[in-house]
Structure formats: structure tokens, C-alpha cells
Amino acid sequence: MERPILASIDTGALSHNLARVRELVGNSRIWSVVKARAYGHSLKAALAGLGQTDGFALLDLDDARWLRAQGWDKRILLLEGLFNEDDLSSVIELRCDLVVHCAEQVSWLEKQSHPITVFLKLNSGMNRLGFTPDAYRLAYHRLHAQGHHVHHMTHFANADRVDREPSVGAQMECFSKTIDGLQGETSLANSAAVLWHRNALGDWVRPGIMLHGISPTGAYKDIEHAHLKTVMSLSSKIIAVQELQAGDAVGYGARYVAKQAMRIGVIACGYADGYPRHAVDGTPVWVSGPTDKTSGIICPIAGQVSMDMLTIDLSHAPWATLGTSVELWGKNLPVDDVANQAQTIGYELVCAIAPRVPVEII
Ligand SMILES: Cc1ncc(COP(=O)(O)O)c(C=O)c1O
Numbered sequence: 001m002e003r004p005i006l007a008s009i010d011t012g013a014l015s016h017n018l019a020r021v022r023e024l025v026g027n028s029r030i031w032s033v034v035k036a037r038a039y040g041h042s043l044k045a046a047l048a049g050l051g052q053t054d055g056f057a058l059l060d061l062d063d064a065r066w067l068r069a070q071g072w073d074k075r076i077l078l079l080e081g082l083f084n085e086d087d088l089s090s091v092i093e094l095r096c097d098l099v100v101h102c103a104e105q106v107s108w109l110e111k112q113s114h115p116i117t118v119f120l121k122l123n124s125g126m127n128r129l130g131f132t133p134d135a136y137r138l139a140y141h142r143l144h145a146q147g148h149h150v151h152h153m154t155h156f157a158n159a160d161r162v163d164r165e166p167s168v169g170a171q172m173e174c175f176s177k178t179i180d181g182l183q184g185e186t187s188l189a190n191s192a193a194v195l196w197h198r199n200a201l202g203d204w205v206r207p208g209i210m211l212h213g214i215s216p217t218g219a220y221k222d223i224e225h226a227h228l229k230t231v232m233s234l235s236s237k238i239i240a241v242q243e244l245q246a247g248d249a250v251g252y253g254a255r256y257v258a259k260q261a262m263r264i265g266v267i268a269c270g271y272a273d274g275y276p277r278h279a280v281d282g283t284p285v286w287v288s289g290p291t292d293k294t295s296g297i298i299c300p301i302a303g304q305v306s307m308d309m310l311t312i313d314l315s316h317a318p319w320a321t322l323g324t325s326v327e328l329w330g331k332n333l334p335v336d337d338v339a340n341q342a343q344t345i346g347y348e349l350v351c352a353i354a355p356r357v358p359v360e361i362i
Contacts, residue, residue: 004237004268007353008330008360009041013229014049017211020228022052024194028201031057031077031187033208040274040350041212041232045361047072049231050211055097057206061087064094077119080129081105088112099153101129106139110146118143119153119187119204124174125166126157133178140182151184156200159192160216168197192216195226214346220334232350233330234275234357237323238287240266241314250303250311256281263314265299269328270308274352276342277305283341285312286327290319296332301341 021030032053038046043063047070055075056067064076081099082088085108091098092114100106101121109116120140123130131139143150154175158164186202191210193200209216213230215223244258271277283301303311314320329335335346
């Protein structure tokens with residue numbers, strides 16, 4: 001018998017979410033951000049579900065090569081640009097657009113006569129990648145003089161919150177001032193900006209997490225209004241049931257102690273599958289109902305998550321037994337709700353799905 005864990009990826013939900021992004025962004029074109037195996041959903045599923053996008057944005061040349069091999073003919077953007085000069089020939093062969101974020105990358109492109117489409121990255125306050133406003137215009141002119149097609153890009157640090165600096169407004173002002181008078185298209189918005197700052201879109205938006213139906217803030221209620229659909233469902237089954245007496249403890253460290261007689265369900269999913277070990281007692285797990293027609297209920301985690309298993313309190317699911325289906329996150333339980341209990345964000349959980357978890361693309 002196969003271990004019952006499975007990640008199901010709904011490509012119809014991906015298509016739906018892309019269509020929702022399109023409605024939200026009007027005439028802006030869309031780079032669908034699919035780095036990190038499409039946020040753990042697999043590039044194969046992304047290609048199947050996001051075929052209507054204007055381009056894919058990712059990190060690795062191998063992923064670009066794979067997309068071209070599948071017949072993807074539209075644009076591909078390498079979000080961190082070249083990691084070394086030798087990769088330029090592959091970039092040309094694979095017809096990739098390049099982010100350029102540092103002086104070394106400009107020097108490499110200055111030696112290249114084949115025109116490349118570049119999104120030049122401005123550091124407008126996030127202080128991660130990009131040129132300072134002073135250095136930006138010089139880099140632009142150097143690339144332009146060499147015959148490359150240069151566009152403008154920046155990335156927001158706080159598009160998902162209003163209480164931090166630099167604000168979206170401050171970063172936009174820096175961006176507008178810096179590119180003033182320079183030709184080229186613009187690209188600014190991640191998912192949070194698409195959702196909440198529609199004055200900050202530019203010619204190309206760059207949504208990632210919202211395409212996967214997950215909130216940039218980590219709170220599912222924040223994206224309910226956007227009517228996005230859940231793409232990944234991580235499911236498994238109960239593989240054992242324990243009957244505890246009051247005072248019995250569960251699992252490593254005896255973290256959970258039964259207050260009264262109760263049943264514990266042991267589920268085939270642990271941190272080696274990508275489930276967060278930091279999940280506290282009370283973290284929700286969805287347990288299917290007694291029949292196919294009844295809806296399931298949420299049962300709380302009881303005890304430390306271990307490598308291959310986790311344990312839940314079945315007090316409110318007396319029907320649950322060996323073989324009962326559970327969902328760790330997905331259509332019945334937003335990944336954001338699980339992430340909250342593990343002090344992380346949905347991004348981290350879906351990206352961390354382990355290679356050993358079988359993936360079903362539907
Ligand atoms: C440069 C850049 N643009 C866009 C995105 C997509 O962001 P999100 O998944 O929050 O939409 C990312 C992801 O971190 C990014 O690094």
C-alpha cells in the first residue's frame with residue numbers, strides 16, 4: 001500500500017485566478033511569477049493552468065529551458081538576471097528577458113551585441129536588489145547605448161501593510177522621479193499591490209502568491225473579496241487511532257496531555273513532507289465527515305509534529321477511524337490558517353512541500 005499523502009493541484013483554479021488578476025489589472029500585462037517550482041505547485045501545473053499569461057517570471061535557466069521544450073513561445077523573465085556571464089548564450093538561445101540589478105550584470109551585457117530585453121531594477125527603498133536612484137540612470141544609458149531594450153522595474157517592500165516604511169507611495173515616487181524622461185515599459189506590482197494598490201500597477205504586473213489562491217498578508221480573510229480559488233490541497237489519511245486515558249501524553253516531549261479519556265488520530269504527514277514542525281496544539285486539520293454527503297469538521301493538532309506523522313484530537317469526530325481522509329490544507333482549510341498557527345505565511349508552507357509527496361495535477 002502506498003503512503004496516503006497527496007498534493008492535488010487544481011489547474012482550473014489557476015486559470016480562474018489568472019482571469020481574476022486580468023480583471024483587476026485592466027490593460028497591464030501579466031508576468032506570472034512561478035519561481036520555486038511555482039510556489040511548490042510544480043511548473044508543469046503552472047504551464048497547464050496559466051497558459052493565458054503574457055509571460056512567466058522565474059529564476060532558473062533550467063526552468064526556462066523546460067518551458068521552451070514544452071513549446072512555451074511567449075515571454076520568460078529571469079527575475080534575478082544572470083548569475084554569471086557564461087549563461088548569456090543560453091539566455092539568447094532561450095529568448096529570455098533579463099532583470100538587471102547590479103553593475104556587474106551591466107558590464108556583461110555591454111560586451112553583448114545581440115539585443116536583450118532588460119527590466120532594469122531600481123532599489124526604491126527595499127534594499128534587496130537594484131540600483132540606487134543615482135546609479136540607475138547611468139546603467140540605463142549604458143545598456144541603451146549598447147542596443148538593448150531597456151524597461152523599468154522596482155519591487156515593493158510593504159504593499160501588504162500600511163504601518164511600515166517605505167510605503168508604496170514613497171517607493172512609487174522614487175521610481176517615477178528616477179525614470180522621468182527615460183523610454184521603456186514599467187513593472188512594479190506584486191500580488192499585494194494588485195490587490196490593494198491599483199494605482200501602482202505599471203505596464204507589467206508580477207503576481208505570484210495570489211495566482212495560487214493564497215494571501216500575501218497571511219490572512220485568508222484579506223483575499224476573500226478577490227474571489228480567488230484554492231489551488232493546492234494537501235491530503236492524507238488516519239493511519240492509527242489511540243485511545244487515551246486522562247493524564248496520558250502524546251508524542252515527542254509529551255507536549256499534549258489528555259484531560260479526560262479521548263481518541264487521538266495519527267495522520268501520515270510530518271515535517272519531512274513539508275508540514276511545519278512549529279505548528280502548535282490547536283492547529284486545524286480538516287477531517288472528512290461520516291459519509292461522502294456530510295461535510296467534514298476541523299480537529300485540532302494534539303502533540304508535537306514529528307517527521308512522518310502528526311496527531312489530532314478526534315473528540316468531535318467519533319466516526320473517524322483508520323482510513324478516514326483528512327486535509328492538511330486546501331479547499332476545506334486555507335493554508336493561511338495553518339500558517340498562522342505555525343507563525344509563518346502560506347508562501348513558506350506551499351514552497352516547502354517535499355519532493356517525496358506525490359503530486360496529482362487535475
Ligand atoms: C521581484 C518579484 N516580483 C514579484 C514577486 C511575486 O510576489 P507575490 O508572490 O507576493 O505576488 C516576487 C516574489 O517574491 C518577486 O521577488
